[in-house]
Every structure is written in structure tokens, then in C-alpha cells.
Amino acid sequence: MTTLTVNGQDVTIESEDDIPLLWVIRDELNLTGTKFGCGIAQCGACTVMVDGMPRRSCVTPVGSVDGSDIQTIEAMDSPEAKAVQAAWEKLDVPQCGWCQSGQVVSAAALLQMTRQPTDEDIDNAMAGNVCRCATYVRIRKAIHDAAAALEG
Amino acid sequence: MRFLIALMLMVTPAVAETVNGLKTVDEFDGIAEEEARSVALFEEMLKVIEHPRCLNCHPAGDTPLQGDEMQPHMPPVIRGEADFGAPGMYCTTCHGSENVAFVTGEGSIPGHSPWQLAPVEMAWVGKSPAEICAQIKDPERNGGKDLAALHEHMAEDGLVGWGWEPGEGRTPAPGTQEILGELTQSWIDTGAMCPDA
DSSP: OEEEEETTEEEEEOSOTTSBHHHIIIIISOOTTSOOSOSSSSSOTTEEEETTEEEEGGGOBGGGGTTOEEEOGGGOOSHHHHHHHHHHHHTTOOSSOTTHHHHHHHHHHHHHHOSSOOHHHHHHHHTTOOOTTOOHHHHHHHHHHHHHHHHO | OHHHHHHHHHHSOOOOOEETTEEOGGGGTTOOSHHHHHHHHHHHHHHHHTSHHHHTTSOSSSSOEETTTTEEOSSOOOOTTTTSEETTEEGGGTOOSEEEEOSSSSOEEEEESSOOOOOGGGOOTTOOHHHHHHHHHOTTTTTSOOHHHHHHHHHHOHHHHGGGSOOTTSOOOSSOHHHHHHHHHHHHHTTOOOOOO
């Protein structure tokens, strides 16, 4: 049994400890904004925040994060996340959209750590978030746009 | 007959052995000259030091390697200022405190706490045995370790120990961490000599 805080709500998970956090988020908590992409931490579609840091939920056994604070795309409401989401809409970043919740979580996490990232900072932080539609140019531009908006 | 075999086993002296591709310290007793024995012990330690489980996280550049084929890490990650990845993409974005088997197929993602690269001054990839030997004895390039601390690193460190429990899809380092520790201690006891090349 695992106890978590997910998007501000305390939840008790009855699944086995080795079930991936992603399975719990999507199938038990019905929070389907977080996507399954590869299952082996190669694509980033399943990225969520665990205790304030980005984490690939497909390779995270739920028992390993017992007691943690989990935030999924549904509840990303920090100033950085809001700026990222506004920039995403403004620049029409998504194409098919499958990877985008992971992209948004990673981008917001980057801006929490690096307020004015360079292209290199963005490339390094986002290297694990793959986009099959290759929207990388718009993603990078939108992160710069969000950084500028945060600078105000 | 059975009695004879049992008797023969009892009187046979303890034999040196090779465990999982790594010779035990006893194997080197036949080398009379201490300096030569020390060098031979180090060359045995090198079988572990130069194994992919160790080299992959002692890279010469800013990119870790991975797998038995020592390919560049995928996704493409960087060393970062603290040998722990880039802000937003630290090692812990993917690597947890223990190996995790993939639930969707074969293989696993490695994990241990801590999980990070060796600092670049401890890089081993591309170095000769003599260079590695000089480097691991040099406190300026080994994290300030004296020989006792170096032995402790080899014999006790948890992340070093991960090399023998690397998870599905990765070949363990030769021998055991205990044998590596014994080899290291004997190497130190014989003067911690280095090979010429």
C-alpha cells in the first residue's frame, strides 16, 4: 500500500509496489493527461513532478515514491507552468499533441530552475522529451517566450 | 574408494581460483618479487576498472556511456556542473534508487542512490593502465583519497558495488566487490606499484 499526494489530494494506492506510477496515475486515478509513450524512459511523454522535480513515471515503481507529492499536467499551475501554457497556445506548439503534456511539465520545471535559459540550456533540459511531429523549433521558441513573459 | 576421494580432498591445499573472470589474491602468491606481484595485482584490478560497468560512468568527455557496447547515453544527456546532469534533466529524472525492470519488455533501467558520473578528473576511458594507475593514486585526481580511502572506495562503495548487480540487460563486472577489495588491499600492501605502460 502506498500513500501519495496527487495534485493536492491525499490518495492511498492498493496496487503492488512495483506497478509504475504512470499506471496508477492513468488507470487508478483516471488522470489521463499524462501519456504512455515508450515505457523505457526514452521519450518523456510520461513526465510528472515528484516532490518538485521532473520524473519519468513509466520507470518509477509507485512504492519507490511512497509519501511523495505528485503533480500531473492537470494541476500544473505555477507561474512558470502558466507562462509555458500561454506560450504554447500563442505559438500553437502542438501538432498531434501526444508528447505535449510531458513537454509542458519539463519546460515548466526548467524555468523553475533556470529563469532565462539559453538555447543550450533548453536543448539540455528537453533532450529527453521526444516529439514525433518534430515541433522542436516551436517548443524552444515557446520556452523563450514564456521566459520573457515571466521576466515581465 | 569414496574414503580415498574424501581424503584427497582434505589433504589438497587451498587452491587459488578465478571467480567470474577475476583471479583471487592467492593466484599471485607464486610471484616472488614484490614489485612484480604488485603490478600483476593492479593489472587484475584493471579487469574491473576497465569493464563497461565502471568505464561507462568514468567517461573522458561530458557524455556518459551505456550498455555493454559502451554507446553514448540515450537520451543524450550531459555531465552538468555537479556531474549529475543538466538543470531540468538531472540523472534522477529517470534513474531511481534501484534498478527497475521494464514492465513492457526485456531489460531494465539502472538505479542506485546516489547515481552520478565520476568527476572528469577521474576519467578512465582512453587511458593506458599506467595512466589510470597514476591517476587513482593521485589525491588531486581521485577525490582527495589516500590509499586506505581508495581501498574503501573499491571494497565498500555502494555505487561501485552496483557494478556486480547491474540489472537485467547488463553484464556484471568480473569477480565480486569483495575480491576487488582484497586485490586492492594486496596491491597497496605490496607498494601500490604501477605498470610501465
